[in-house]
Amino acid sequence: MELGSRRLSKDNTYYALKQKIIDSELEPNQAVNEENLAALLGVSRTPLREAIQRLENEDFLIRQPNGRLRVASLTIKEVEEIFQIRSMLEGYIARSAAKNATDKDIQKLTMMMEQIKHSFQHGDKRNFVSYGFEFHDYLSEISGLKTFEKVLNQLRDHSLRYCRYVSLHGDWNTQADEEHNYILQMIADKNEDGAEKAMRDHILSSLSTALERVKGIEAP
Template sequence: MRTRRLSKDNTYFALKQKIIDSELKPDQVVHEENLAALLGVSRTPLREAIQRLENEEFLVRQPNGRLRVASVTVEEVKEIFLIRSMLEGYIAKSAAKNATDQDIQNLTAMIENIKQSFRSGKSQDFVSYGFEFHDYLSEMSDLKTFVKILNHLRDHALRYCRFVSLHGDWNTQADEEHNFILQMIADRNEDGAEKAMQDHILSSLSAALERIQGIQANRED
């Protein structure tokens, strides 16, 4: 029973990661037999994984019964990032209130990883380290309900950030914003941390919208 559960969960996480990383592209039609071969699994755990991902709206069942990967849309990215700005702003405020010296050391190390990945042009690593930084602030905040709600959006937000990174680099502003958030938290400036986080996520939204709209315009030409 435990082996079956692990197989089911591993299939779900592996398939979800391929959607997040755009290995399975937005709007791509997918077939069970091809997915089973891609993941090296049987149809039973695959079908359970597909059902979970349909419920989470990473996969969409079309009227003809075929499956496709969920679209990347301007409307969805606006909603996700606006909600994130409100939730994560307050999370950063609470993190500033709760921060210990050890937390500041840990966050400083994360910021260094973000900076190194930015300098070396490793945009996907930049996204990964950025989300590690955000996740750590969530742990620091001790806001269980906020974090629970945020977790429902997290992987959709990660998908958009990875999509943006695949189609161009982030600008220097994104790198500087993480550093400013850390400065506010290190100063235990609660209101400053909240504002810095909100500004950062709204700035990321602007970058995502610009990239998505540019891609859509190129497809129409």
């Protein structure tokens, strides 16, 4: 039980710290140190050090030559790479989802679309992004492309960080909502070519929006 509790404490610390970076509560390029982070999270140094090490390995935290820590910056190069990779992988996932989707899957995706639309109309930026990611995650699940899903999962939280940042510093326009609708329509129609193209176009459109926001803050 003690071992389990320790493991839980380590994992909770890691997830809590990562979430603060994803949500920009800890801002890009912000200097951080163990003492402040321990106080912020209400944890001891041991689980914190392990969390920091994991987040360094994932490039959310950067250890500078002088040994000090800072939150990773948001860069044009990284956002371009992440969204370009997503457009290729998720385009093919949407194609496979159009082939595999059952009536029950279409019902579930339609419910997700209602959540996306509702949060967008009410200016609920955080949930708009979260529901959008759930929609994409569910398409990965029904596509049956396990290796694609694994690769995407490695990018997911970095991508989510950029999307959250866009929401904090402006709005996703109505186009994003319409694009999700069109993807769902292509999948419901079992139009594999249409679903792939609709998804690629959607992610490259999201890239354009993200680039507009990031260009203003990229570190010199």
